[in-house]
Amino acid sequence: MKVRATDPSSELVEVFSEIARTRMAGLPICNARLEVEALGFRQTASGHWAGAMVTPWAINLLCLPGQAEGWPQLAACSKYDWQFPSGNYEFTVTQEDRLGNYHLCSLFSPALEFESHEAARLTALAAAQALFSGPIAVPAEGTAPAPTRRAFLGLRG
Numbered sequence: 001m002k003v004r005a006t007d008p009s010s011e012l013v014e015v016f017s018e019i020a021r022t023r024m025a026g027l028p029i030c031n032a033r034l035e036v037e038a039l040g041f042r043q044t045a046s047g048h049w050a051g052a053m054v055t056p057w058a059i060n061l062l063c064l065p066g067q068a069e070g071w072p073q074l075a076a077c078s079k080y081d082w083q084f085p086s087g088n089y090e091f092t093v094t095q096e097d098r099l100g101n102y103h104l105c106s107l108f109s110p111a112l113e114f115e116s117h118e119a120a121r122l123t124a125l126a127a128a129q130a131l132f133s134g135p136i137a138v139p140a141e142g143t144a145p146a147p148t149r150r151a152f153l154g155l156r157g
Contacts, residue, residue, distance in 0.1 A: 001073075002100030003065045008049050009038035012062070015098045016055050029110040030056040035117050040128025044084070046070045050131060052124035054117070058109035059124050061131065063091055064102045076101075084131040 004011070017036045024030055034056045041051030048066040052059065063082055065071040072080050078093040080103055091103035107127055114120040 001065055001068060001071060003068055003071075004049055005066070007041050008064050009041050009051070011099070012038040012041075012053060015096065016053065020056055024055075024057055027057070029112070031110065031112050031114060031120075032056065033116055034111060034114060034120050037117075037121060037124075039121065039125045042132065044082075050082070050084070050128075052107075052128040054111075054120050054124045057111065059107045059111050059120060059127075060109070061089070061091070061105040061107060061127060062102055064099070071101075074101075086131055086133050086135055089131075 013036055016038075020030075020036055034054060036056070037054045039052045039054065041049050043066055044050050044063070047069070048071065049062075049064045051062060053062050072093075074080060074093045076093055076095045080091050080093060081088045082091055082103065082105075089105050091105045093101065094104045095101055107124070108114075108120075111120060114123070
């Protein structure tokens with residue numbers, strides 16, 4: 001297992017940039033407007049690294065080992081639920097030769113709907129920051145209910 005004592009962002013950019021130039025080059029699932037960028041990586045309460053990864057083919061949340069203790073030893077393609085301040089999220093165990101074992105949670109795959117890298121970047125950064133935010137509060141009793149779909153469309157009944 002490859003353990004990272006420092007932010008893995010530069011390593012991720014290097015590895016995924018090479019993948020973009022080689023294995024993924026020219027594939028129709030790639031969005032030519034998107035670049036490779038690692039965003040918002042920070043250590044979790046358990047000492048592992050989590051953040052977002054933008055590539056021309058996807059936007060994913062990633063978890064990588066920051067220490068040997070507490071990192072689940074699972075086979076590739078297994079599922080694992082990571083707990084964050086905002087809630088629990090299911091990740092898929094993945095293996096890449098240069099990165100070793102890491103976990104991935106797909107947000108957009110493929111990422112063809114993004115018109116610019118900046119739009120993809122802001123989306124990924126917001127997702128990475130939301131992981132470490134508290135859960136969304138349930139509206140208090142007595143607050144106005146959300147309008148019905150008919151009311152939203154200006155229809156009665």
